[in-house]
Amino acid sequence: MDDLLARLRSGLPSEALLTDPDVMASYANDMASFCAAGAPAAVVLPRTVEHVQHVMRTATALRVPVVPQGARTGLSGAANASDGCIVLSLTKMDRILEINPVDRIAVVEPGVVNATLSRAVGELGLYYPPDPSSWEMCTIGGNIGTASGGLCCVKYGVTAEYVLGLDVVLADGRLLTTGRRTAKGVAGYDLTRLFVGSEGSLGIVVKAVLALRPKPPRSLVVAAEFGSAADACDAVCRIMERGHTPSLLELMDRTTVRAVNAMANMGLPDTTEALLLAAFDTPDPAPDLAAVGDLCAAAGATEVVPAEDPAESELLLKARRLALPALETVRSATMIDDVCVPRSRLGAMLDGTAAIADKHGLTIGVCAHAGDGNTHPVVCFDPADPDESRRARTSFDEIMALGLELGGTITGEHGVGVLKKEWLSRELGPVGLELQRGIKRTFDPLGLLNPGKLF
């Protein structure tokens, strides 16, 4: 241990190395429930690529595991420390190195906060779409590690689609450059994509080339109330089947709507069984908004309310962004699931989730990126009640089983971490798992990078 700290110190400025136990404890966890975390031996906050290389060389020499971290807003325990590890927090490498409007790229360090980048490119008429709920806090490096999604994915896709190239410090400290600055490129296997969603298990991202888009017009939202979640899901299918491309298509169930009202008194329809929000950000969204309103009505909407202007739209979007915080107030804790099914099975997913909640006598609020079939069932429970905690964990697992049964995946955008390790192997099967482990060994033969995560 003394040797570790001495070696780390030899290549780092003093302010980059934290060893106070109380301070280190504050780096132990991300925001996941039910995920064990250990006590780090050191926390390092590198400022440069060389600092990161020094840490990895030291870790390799002494066989010490390294847990990379961004803002620790993750929901699967992927950033949780393990006993005796080096926590490598990339939050101080937070420079935007370049924004190029002709090439439509940004080059950034991993610690840049998503919202900071979004605003910086926005000032130049550009748009970085991935917008996880934690966008005001989470970092681009964390977004890359967990392959984050968000509200806009139904039109604009996920983080993976915006990462063109990476600089990565490997487990042994060598620097790897992957990908490109160009719009296209197929030179060799796509290592860039392999790092996206790898949860820090293959290398430490120290620089990213990101694709940007032109900034779209402000979106207009239409809201529709339904007498049942099934009707709302039917509307989602009709909207997508008819070829609409909403920039957002979100569903909140009754529990979620009431929680948001209770928290923020936003005047959402308290009597609704399901609320659907659709947004369009085209130059002329009126025809799409009207058509979507008609499709909702045909699917049984009890009321269709188009926002009058961007301000009213913004208010509805804000309500949606409050869904998770609001559900967190229902009981003293939550487990947020992240099951994605083919959107044609969304109704079955919501019905099945309601049945699981009933069976276990729990409140499970669902908000969903409905256009993507990506549901976030939020299991509300009291961790001080062992039986309720057990039922919460069981229902969480049953929701994943249901997702797989419906042809879906255990994680649409939150990742695996430690929370869903057992389920990853169920989804991938033995052949897939063996190959994933083979890739891990290729990049990290000593198993030092974020061990115990994923599989």
Place this chain on the structure above:
Amino acid sequence: MDDLLARLRSGLPSEALLTDPDVMASYANDMASFCAAGAPAAVVLPRTVEHVQHVMRTATALRVPVVPQGARTGLSGAANASDGCIVLSLTKMDRILEINPVDRIAVVEPGVVNATLSRAVGELGLYYPPDPSSWEMCTIGGNIGTASGGLCCVKYGVTAEYVLGLDVVLADGRLLTTGRRTAKGVAGYDLTRLFVGSEGSLGIVVKAVLALRPKPPRSLVVAAEFGSAADACDAVCRIMERGHTPSLLELMDRTTVRAVNAMANMGLPDTTEALLLAAFDTPDPAPDLAAVGDLCAAAGATEVVPAEDPAESELLLKARRLALPALETVRSATMIDDVCVPRSRLGAMLDGTAAIADKHGLTIGVCAHAGDGNTHPVVCFDPADPDESRRARTSFDEIMALGLELGGTITGEHGVGVLKKEWLSRELGPVGLELQRGIKRTFDPLGLLNPGKLF
């Protein structure tokens, strides 16, 4: 050899196994120049996944290399046979298994021809964007193997972005399922993406889940003539910088325009130094077309001609699609390069290519997916003239060196195959190459899948 054929026969219907030397010789090559090909020991045309598994088990048992093939329209020799190999042609596994308009996916076998799929989904109001020039012949399996691009990439991206999940027969005959049917999913490393562009070196794709989009309106095209290639490239930068999203943005140089006119008498402006085509497929393309016309004029266009209607637009697009065949008539052979640079460096790329042509006394026509910075310099030469052939090969290499110098890649969409092996290692560098080889070993420890390709 007898053992090989006997073993293959034991698990295949007789019509699936070809052994006639003349017939086999017709399977030796794809469409690349300057790429050696060997004589296969057998050609197999499997109809089922089990056939493919039988071939791979046999190959593994006898340590025989396997070269997978689609329609052999590739331009890098990736599908070329090696001596004594089994050629595995997937062209008979050509069923469209499912098209689902709600989930916006198609499930296909690898031998489905791109145009066949495009038309089938089009009838349901859907759109499969990737459109390589060979789309009337090339297969989806080949498109996946080479990570094909096309004319629409500037708006709709490349093949990789449309492959959601795969069934793959591994080198040892086991079946692997990767990815998903859902819009999103981040369960484990992205093996799906790893197979896209892997040129058959990691496994045999036997089924693919593809993402579809709503069919856009027919596009309208504006054409602009320029007095220099530099002005045309300047126009490209202005168009992209101003936030336009053309569905196509193509450039043809003087040599290309003249070759197209000579071949098809299409009435393109014979005096132009560069012709730019921009298309928009939005519901109301008029404002974009007008703005792009103005930007072209500001960049020095000598004439701007908006197409009057879809028919006239179609004629201009047809001219662009004839560019490569037309350039092939300039001399008796061509080498088609595929260098992609950041679009801000497109002008430098075209200037540099012209200088290379001058230096070597060769005709090099350039057509480019200009919006992506993806140039196709076509080196025209007479293979019967050894000195001209040598100069052709040298200039081809110098074009790649120039691309790398400008921050680009040696291949935007045609792949590496045998043609660009040496250049792949220059682009990737030793660390990247080592990791790529490690991945290859993880999937194919005996090195049986398409050996000698990529690296």
